[in-house]
Amino acid sequence: YLTATFYDLLKKLYDECNSKCGARGSNCHVKACVKDCRTTSTTYQPPRYHDPKCKSIVQCNATLPTLAKYGFVLGDPERLNRDGQSHTKRTCRDFCDVFKEAFEEDSHLVKFFKTIDNFMFTIRAPFIWLNVALWSLSLFYLICVMVGRLDVLHIRSHLRIPSSHKITAQSLLAAAQVGRLAKISYLQP
Structure with a gap:
């Protein structure tokens, strides 16, 4: 700057x-x-x-x-x-x-400042793209969890009861299922 x-x-x-x-x-x-x-x-x-x-x-x-x-x-x-x-x-x-x-546009001073800006972007580019990739991966994981079950992705849930792998994100959000899901101790405060 x-x-x-x-x-x-x-x-x-x-x-x-x-x-x-x-x-x-x-x-x-x-x-x-x-x-x-x-x-x-x-x-x-x-x-x-x-x-x-x-x-x-x-x-x-x-x-x-x-x-x-x-x-x-x-x-x-x-x-x-x-x-x-x-x-x-x-x-x-x-x-x-x-x-x-x-x-003026073709002066050495303007070219020098543009070169500095390009140099700074070249240095920062790998970190920028790594950040974009990690956030994209996190967003993809979040979308997969919201749409499907974790066992489809072969990721083990830390819930240890047998019916926990059958819980979908939609059922967690459904108001009618709250009574049945209240029995799962993990979801209780």
Whole structure:
């Protein structure tokens, strides 16, 4: 259950980060990059390198508290915030885009969680099927006792009187036979 909880918390983190920083109309989405930034100006596959004047994820007021709420921190804030090197600068929108890719159906994270679920079922499968088989056997035995006598199954009853093997389940349930069966000491409290 730990993997499902971890996945749910990551999904909540993504939803909260996306609503505060990654959604269109949010401050980070609109104002993080300058007008001439290469990542926003091209319509085709944009490069990942920002203009040195763009605001990084470290300068966002909403990201750090959101990450801290879920137990995460920025590993190297200086590297993410360097003004002179644009190849290491990342914005909130970049973070949300990468996070979004992690939850797609063919991502490694989703495949990893599905593999864990399959592994857990493979480990538990023999015990599950053994449990099903034993309960089925118990139910079959109970049905046989309710329908027929035990001596048909060659199972000896622990009643030692000679007429005990002639008692059927239907006769035990019949109200008219209660007086005759009251003589059997086994059925008396």
